[in-house]
Structures are given as structure tokens and as C-alpha cells.
Amino acid sequence: MGELRLMKGNEAIAEAAIRSGVDAYYGYPITPQSEILEYLMSEEPYKRTGMVVLQAESEIASVNMVYGAGAGGKKAMTTSSSPGISLMQEGLSYIAGAEIPCLIVNVVRGGPGLGTIQPSQSDYFQTTKGGGHGDYRLIALAPASVQEMSDFVKLGFELAFKYRNPVMLQADGVIGQMMEKVELFDQMPRLTDQEIIAKYPWATTGKPKSRERNIITSLDLEALKQEEFNLHLQRKYKEVTENETRYELVNCEDAEYLLVAYGSSARISLKTVQLAREKGLKVGLVRPITLWPFPSKIISELADKVKGMLCVEMSAGQMIEDVILATLGKTKVLHYGRLGGVIPSPDEVLVALETQIIGGK
Amino acid sequence: MEDVKIEDVIKIEDIIKQENLVFSKTKNLTDKTMSFCPGCGHGVAHRITMEVLEEMGISEDTIGIAPVGCSVLAYEFMNIDMQQAAHGRAPAVATGLKRVYPDKYVFTYQGDGDLAAIGTGETIHACNRGENIVIIFVNNGIYGMTGGQMAPTTLAGMKTSTSPYGRDVETMGAPLKITEVVALLPGTCYVTRQSVHTPGNVRKAKKAIRKAFENQKAKKGLSFIEIVSNCNSGWKMTPVDSNKWMEENMFPFYPLGDIKDEFKLLQK
Amino acid sequence: MAKVRGAIVVAVEKCKGCGLCANSCPADVIKLEKKVNAKGYNYAYMFNPEACTGCTNCATVCPDSVITVYRLKATKNN
Missing domain, CATH: 3.40.50.920 (Rossmann fold)
Structure with a gap:
């Protein structure tokens, strides 16, 4: 049996991130999820595992930092709450278009606008119907307990890298703030750069002479090529639907x-x-x-x-x-x-x- | 023998031999024809950046990030691992990448609209944190990619498609000297303004880029290189005329030279 | 007595005829051809090849990296 702890949902996410062997967390404070960044800053995971924790200047920056690290094949994540997630939609669309695996957590609060800091589930459309521009999908996991806040961080990264797709963990202020017993999984090692190069040949890790350059982009100006890329995404989404539907x-x-x-x-x-x-x-x-x-x-x-x-x-x-x-x-x-x-x-x-x-x- | 003219015995074919080669395109550029307009400074800025990586022997350890604007297709021409970023976001993307690969070389290649308008926040904060990256900033005072609209760096009175009667600073604001702004931030190690329109300027700009990557190698923090360049299509001039116009109009407002070195502002 | 002789090779089909090379040549070696390449550009060529010293100025300012430069140090004993 794993280590038992009494934790807030937000803290469970942070601890699970460290234990999942996450390479980088980039975030910006917003209620009701600031405990995630606070927990990570006080826990100093760069001493425990070498994990990077950085407070960005905005949610726009933090999601783009995730883009950069994820494009390098690293396990990168960010967390926020509804208004911050709105700011990230551009980045999420680019991440989906460039097929970058990563985890985004939305501890949903009431809207629209600045709304309230109290819990809500009013971001379902934003999570599941796009949010950003273009025909893309996020794999969206909805935890219903503090235990699942922990477990779904691990699961989220597994799915993200399996399908090269961003994963959204959509919680809400209730699960983020409430405390429950959690059984934590054991520490997983972070991948070495060599392991990343071997596992993720698409990653921008620096071009050796032995391969063509890797390009991470969502751009193709030729309509037929862009259509083919979109069809590729749709085939992937079909595969995810067939294999990963959970209830x-x-x-x-x-x-x-x-x-x-x-x-x-x-x-x-x-x-x-x-x-x-x-x-x-x-x-x-x-x-x-x-x-x-x-x-x-x-x-x-x-x-x-x-x-x-x-x-x-x-x-x-x-x-x-x-x-x-x-x-x-x-x-x-x-x-x-x-x-x-x-x-x-x-x-x-x-x-x-x-x-x-x-x-x- | 004494009377034979050198010109008579040396044929072109004698000169064009591998052992006499003194300049050829770097292998760090692909063979694809660049999408830039004829005479555009972007091509030279691309080339000297790639030459520096080749000469330093760091091409295999370098990842470039090019966001939106004329620079968006940089990955088509730069034969290294590349990431394309959203408009203005390259410094954040570079931050995210460099933090997890501290021993790789990371640079951004951005235009004026990208770096000094939509991406000002990301630019200022990456500079302020002193991210150990290189920012190459091509300033041609206009939005070239979208067809010549006003940029944050468009000169006062300068005509563009969205300032057809000239930039009116009363209503449109004054041109932004973002390079002087980032020079004030503690995280920037080296800040310089260069151009690539004459052979001498190209050589100086290349030295500056080399210095910037050497700074990154020494983990000194952020090096920021502005390249004042032309946009002959946007400015509606011939390439040669646009370079002359640039010297006469851009350089007085954007003077060339080092602004900051080794974290010290240079008094001029 | 030594004399430096140079020559350039222009990748004609990639040249966009911007003329920056001709403008930066100290020896007036380069001109734009009246004929055009497949893309319709008047490409650069050595109008006055004997004067080329292989200084690389043209290639240095060429935005499209279409110029390759060769240089030969010739002596009168050749």
C-alpha cells in the first residue's frame, strides 16, 4: 500500500506531479488553485527530483512555457482556474495543433467574466467543445475525489504521451479545496535526455547528423496538406474515443x-x-x-x-x-x-x- | 614569360575550384528557396545566425523558436531543430524549453510586431528573469507578413497601410524603442543594435550574434540583438533604395551599436 | 608580384535579382542580367569577371545565399 496522507485536492495534484516524474511546472496564481504553485514552491521538487517550478508572468506565458518544454519531449504541466484557462485557449489550440503532450489542470470556478471564486462546472463547453480555434480535442479527465486528483495526474500524462495530445484535468473548486485521505503512488523517475530521445523521436532535442531536423509547428499553408493533417488528427481522436472512454x-x-x-x-x-x-x-x-x-x-x-x-x-x-x-x-x-x-x-x-x-x- | 599578362593565363575555370572556395552557403541552411521578398534583410539575418552555430560547433545542441510574422517559416530554412510559436509567445516558449534543457542552446527569432506589440509582456519578463537565451529581433518598422500595416516601431510620420497618412503620434503613439527598454532590465547581459545591409554591417552583426551565443555558453543570461532591417515591399521601394532610406530615416531614431555589455549600460 | 583573382558562381534559379550584390561590389563586377530566370527575376552575373578579387562582399549581403565565391592568389610566374 502506498503512502497515506490527508491532503487538499490541490495539494494532491502538486504531490502527484512530483511523483509522476514531471520535468516542469509553469503556473500563475489564481483562486481556487493557488495551493498547487504554493505547495510546489515550498516542497522544492528541484531538490527532490530535479523538477523545474516557475511562476510565469501570466497564464498566456505559462501555457506557452509548457509548449516549449513539451515540444522538447519533457513532461510539462500547468494549472489554473477558469479565467486563466480562458487566457490559455490560444496556447491550447497551438499545443493541440502541434501535437504536444502535456497536462493542464482547470480547477473550475463560477463565471462568466471574473464571476466568483466559488466552485462551478460551467467550463464543460470550453473543455470539451474546443475553447480555442480549430478542429481539435483535449482528452478531458474529471476527478471526483482527492484520490483521483492524484491518480489522474499520472493517468493524464500516460494518455498525453500515448496520443501526443494535450490532456485537461477538469476539477472544480470543491475537489480542489476539500481534504480527503489519499493513497499516494510511489515516486517515478524523471526520464533522462537520452531516454527522451529514444522514446520520442519527434521531440526537438537538438538535431544530430543522423536524422532530419525536427519541427514542431501547427502551420501548413498548403490547403491539401493542412486537410490531411486535420484528417490525421480526426483519426487519432477516433482511436482515443474507442480506447480511452472512461466512466x-x-x-x-x-x-x-x-x-x-x-x-x-x-x-x-x-x-x-x-x-x-x-x-x-x-x-x-x-x-x-x-x-x-x-x-x-x-x-x-x-x-x-x-x-x-x-x-x-x-x-x-x-x-x-x-x-x-x-x-x-x-x-x-x-x-x-x-x-x-x-x-x-x-x-x-x-x-x-x-x-x-x-x-x- | 615576363610579358605574359596574368589575366591571359588565369581562366575562370582555374579559379572555380574547391581549393579556392572562400564563401559558400552554410549547411545549416536548407536548400529551400527562402520565402522572403527580394532584398529582404531576413535572409542575411537567418544566414549569419546559422553560420555562427556552425562555426561554434553547436548546431546539434541548438533549438530555434520562431513565432508569427515573416519569421514564421524560419523552420523551413534553418536546418536545425525548430519550434514554431504563437504570435508574441516565443520568449515564453524559449523559457519553458531552456529551463528543462539548461545545457542546450535556445534562441528566438522575432519581428517587431511580434516582439514589441503582441509579445511585449513575454519579452519584458523573459529579459527581466535573465533567461539564458538569445533573442534576435528583426526591426523593419512594419508588419511585413500581413501586408505592410503599422508596427510598434513604425517611425513617426511613416506611411503604412494602417497609417496611410503617416503615423500620427498624437493618436497612434510614438515608436517604441523596446531595445532601450530591455537594456534597463537587470536580466539582460548584452543588448545591441545592428544592421545587415552592407558587408561591414553584416560582419559586425554576425560578431554580435556570436557574442550572444558565447554568453549563453557561459550562462550569463539574456542577450538581445536588434537588427534594424528593411522591408522594401512594405516600404514600397527597391531593395537598394530601401537600404538607403533605412540609413537616412531609421538609423537616426534607432542608432546602431552596443547599448549594454556585461550587464553594464554603455554611455554614448 | 602577386595578384588576387576571384570568381563568383550565382545559383541562377534561386537569385531574386534584388541587386544588393551589385551595389556592394567594390570592383563593379556584378550586374543584373537582362534575361530572367524561371521565376522571372533578372539574376546577377559577372559582367566584368576580370575585376573580381573574391572579396565576398556580394555573398555577405546576399539575402538568399545564392552566391559562392572563389579566390585564387596568382603570381606572374604562373
């Missing part, structure tokens, strides 16, 4: 009604399922773990068996669009959410389920 099902075997929720809302909905079962209601929970690729297939299959689904989100209803697309009208799909940093209680979700789905028309 969790709770009490779905006999369920007549389903809650669909991710992240903090899934934690809340889990309690709602328990309350509903105590009342004799056959309710289950579908928790998407990957927001992209979205678990459309299983939701479609479950839509054939149930009488309705309630999507619980701390937003005005964003993921629900993907649930509706997956179910194609086969069952009733409605939204329940709180906005602007308000966290719903399990009881109010149960009331919503009973009135909107079970008792509703």
Missing part, C-alpha cells in the same frame, strides 16, 4: 431512473442515489470520467432501459447536450443545476429527480 456506473443494473453527473456533482449525486434507494426508488448513477471522449455508447444503451435521466451539473446545463445527443430522444433527459458557485445538496437533487423525472410528464 463509472453505480446501481445501474436495475435502475429505472438515472442521474448523470461528473466531478463534485457525481459525489453529491452518489448520496442522492443512496437516499432514493432508501425510499425504494430504483435510481442509478452514470459518472463520466472522461468528459471527452464522452461515454455516449453506454448512456445510449442505458437509455433503452430507463424511464428518464437527470443531468446534475453546477452549470446552466452543458454536459446535458452530450447526454441528449447520446440518447437521441429515447428517454426523457432533463437538467438540474445550481449556478454561480452554489453547490446543490443531495436532498435538493432528490427533490428535482422526483418532481422533474419521476413525477413529471
Whole structure:
């Protein structure tokens, strides 16, 4: 068993980054995730593993620092919260276009604009539908516990390098700030420069005479070549969809009604399922773990068996669009959410389920 | 024998032999025809940068970063590992790379719109942190790539497609001497302004670039080289006329020479 | 008595005819050809080859690196 600790979600991310053998963290402070940079600065991982930690002048700079290090085949990451992630969208589009593996963490807060520092899930569209320009996708992981904050850092980098694609870990202020028991994985070594050259032949590590120069770019001015590159991306995204779609099902075997929720809302909905079962209601929970690729297939299959689904989100209803697309009208799909940093209680979700789905028309 | 003229016995074919070679294109440039307009200083700036890497024997350990502007296609011509960056972001990209590869050589190659307008923040902060990189800044006072719009360094009164009646400093601001600004920052080790329009200036500029990479080798911090250059297409002149115009109009405002060396501002 | 003789070779198809080489030649060796290359540029050529000293000024200012320079140190005993 790994080392047990009581940690904040944000701290778990920072510690997991060090233990994952990350080479560089570049970040800029923003609530509610500044503990990540603070933890790393006080932990001095450059003494533990040689990991670089640098406070950048802006989120624009930090995401571009990730671009530079990632293009060199190094494990690089940044973290921020919603307004900062908005600033990073240009960089994310370039990173996706140049196929640079890296990890970006969004500890989501309420918007739009400066919004609030309280938790929210209103960045689902930004995470899963692009955010930046162009036909690209981020692999998006949604942790629902402090344990997953740690585990998904490791998983995120595995996926990022497997597919040469940026990975977004989309948490929210609840998971970032709450404390839970975490079982930490053991320290992984950082790759040496020689190992990077051997594993990632595309990386800009300096051109030896034995190979052509490596170019990291998202530019091709010839339309047909740019189209071919886009088709290559689409083939990759299809492969990711087929191989990496992750979800969790709770009490779905006999369920007549389903809650669909991710992240903090899934934690809340889990309690709602328990309350509903105590009342004799056959309710289950579908928790998407990957927001992209979205678990459309299983939701479609479950839509054939149930009488309705309630999507619980701390937003005005964003993921629900993907649930509706997956179910194609086969069952009733409605939204329940709180906005602007308000966290719903399990009881109010149960009331919503009973009135909107079970008792509703 | 005494009466034979040298010219009579030396044929061109006698001269054009490998053993007589005194100048040829560096192998650090690809064979691709450069996309720059005829007479553009970018080509020379590219070449002398690549020559310096070859002469220092560091080509295999150098990664170049070229962002958006006429410099965007640098990776087509520079035969080393290259990264293309978003507009203005090269100093941040270079920072990210250099921090994880402290023993490699990293340089950015940026234009005036890129470095002194959209990327001012990244430029100032990379310089202020004293990142151990080289910044090569080509200043031609105009946005060449997009068709000759006003740049932060466009001279007062200078006509461009977005200042068709001349740059009015009352409403459009004064031209920005970003090089003098970065010279004031503690992280910059060496700051100089050069040009590449005459053989003598090319040789001086190349020495400056060499010095910049030697500074990086010695881990001294950031070296910043401005190259005042022409944009004959944007300025709507012949290449030869544009260089003359540059001498008469750009140099008085952007005087050539070292501004800072070994972390000390030079009094002139 | 020694005399330095030089010669240049222009990669005609890559020359853009900017004329900076001719402008920087101290011996007026180079002119732009009236004919054009495949891209339509009046390319540089040695108009006055005997005067070339192989000083490399032309190649130094050439933005497209199309000029190769050779230099021969000749003596009258050749």
C-alpha cells in the first residue's frame, strides 16, 4: 500500500506531479488553485527530483512555457482556474495543433467574466467543445475525489504521451479545496535526455547528423496538406474515443431512473442515489470520467432501459447536450443545476429527480 | 614569360575550384528557396545566425523558436531543430524549453510586431528573469507578413497601410524603442543594435550574434540583438533604395551599436 | 608580384535579382542580367569577371545565399 496522507485536492495534484516524474511546472496564481504553485514552491521538487517550478508572468506565458518544454519531449504541466484557462485557449489550440503532450489542470470556478471564486462546472463547453480555434480535442479527465486528483495526474500524462495530445484535468473548486485521505503512488523517475530521445523521436532535442531536423509547428499553408493533417488528427481522436472512454456506473443494473453527473456533482449525486434507494426508488448513477471522449455508447444503451435521466451539473446545463445527443430522444433527459458557485445538496437533487423525472410528464 | 599578362593565363575555370572556395552557403541552411521578398534583410539575418552555430560547433545542441510574422517559416530554412510559436509567445516558449534543457542552446527569432506589440509582456519578463537565451529581433518598422500595416516601431510620420497618412503620434503613439527598454532590465547581459545591409554591417552583426551565443555558453543570461532591417515591399521601394532610406530615416531614431555589455549600460 | 583573382558562381534559379550584390561590389563586377530566370527575376552575373578579387562582399549581403565565391592568389610566374 502506498503512502497515506490527508491532503487538499490541490495539494494532491502538486504531490502527484512530483511523483509522476514531471520535468516542469509553469503556473500563475489564481483562486481556487493557488495551493498547487504554493505547495510546489515550498516542497522544492528541484531538490527532490530535479523538477523545474516557475511562476510565469501570466497564464498566456505559462501555457506557452509548457509548449516549449513539451515540444522538447519533457513532461510539462500547468494549472489554473477558469479565467486563466480562458487566457490559455490560444496556447491550447497551438499545443493541440502541434501535437504536444502535456497536462493542464482547470480547477473550475463560477463565471462568466471574473464571476466568483466559488466552485462551478460551467467550463464543460470550453473543455470539451474546443475553447480555442480549430478542429481539435483535449482528452478531458474529471476527478471526483482527492484520490483521483492524484491518480489522474499520472493517468493524464500516460494518455498525453500515448496520443501526443494535450490532456485537461477538469476539477472544480470543491475537489480542489476539500481534504480527503489519499493513497499516494510511489515516486517515478524523471526520464533522462537520452531516454527522451529514444522514446520520442519527434521531440526537438537538438538535431544530430543522423536524422532530419525536427519541427514542431501547427502551420501548413498548403490547403491539401493542412486537410490531411486535420484528417490525421480526426483519426487519432477516433482511436482515443474507442480506447480511452472512461466512466463509472453505480446501481445501474436495475435502475429505472438515472442521474448523470461528473466531478463534485457525481459525489453529491452518489448520496442522492443512496437516499432514493432508501425510499425504494430504483435510481442509478452514470459518472463520466472522461468528459471527452464522452461515454455516449453506454448512456445510449442505458437509455433503452430507463424511464428518464437527470443531468446534475453546477452549470446552466452543458454536459446535458452530450447526454441528449447520446440518447437521441429515447428517454426523457432533463437538467438540474445550481449556478454561480452554489453547490446543490443531495436532498435538493432528490427533490428535482422526483418532481422533474419521476413525477413529471 | 615576363610579358605574359596574368589575366591571359588565369581562366575562370582555374579559379572555380574547391581549393579556392572562400564563401559558400552554410549547411545549416536548407536548400529551400527562402520565402522572403527580394532584398529582404531576413535572409542575411537567418544566414549569419546559422553560420555562427556552425562555426561554434553547436548546431546539434541548438533549438530555434520562431513565432508569427515573416519569421514564421524560419523552420523551413534553418536546418536545425525548430519550434514554431504563437504570435508574441516565443520568449515564453524559449523559457519553458531552456529551463528543462539548461545545457542546450535556445534562441528566438522575432519581428517587431511580434516582439514589441503582441509579445511585449513575454519579452519584458523573459529579459527581466535573465533567461539564458538569445533573442534576435528583426526591426523593419512594419508588419511585413500581413501586408505592410503599422508596427510598434513604425517611425513617426511613416506611411503604412494602417497609417496611410503617416503615423500620427498624437493618436497612434510614438515608436517604441523596446531595445532601450530591455537594456534597463537587470536580466539582460548584452543588448545591441545592428544592421545587415552592407558587408561591414553584416560582419559586425554576425560578431554580435556570436557574442550572444558565447554568453549563453557561459550562462550569463539574456542577450538581445536588434537588427534594424528593411522591408522594401512594405516600404514600397527597391531593395537598394530601401537600404538607403533605412540609413537616412531609421538609423537616426534607432542608432546602431552596443547599448549594454556585461550587464553594464554603455554611455554614448 | 602577386595578384588576387576571384570568381563568383550565382545559383541562377534561386537569385531574386534584388541587386544588393551589385551595389556592394567594390570592383563593379556584378550586374543584373537582362534575361530572367524561371521565376522571372533578372539574376546577377559577372559582367566584368576580370575585376573580381573574391572579396565576398556580394555573398555577405546576399539575402538568399545564392552566391559562392572563389579566390585564387596568382603570381606572374604562373
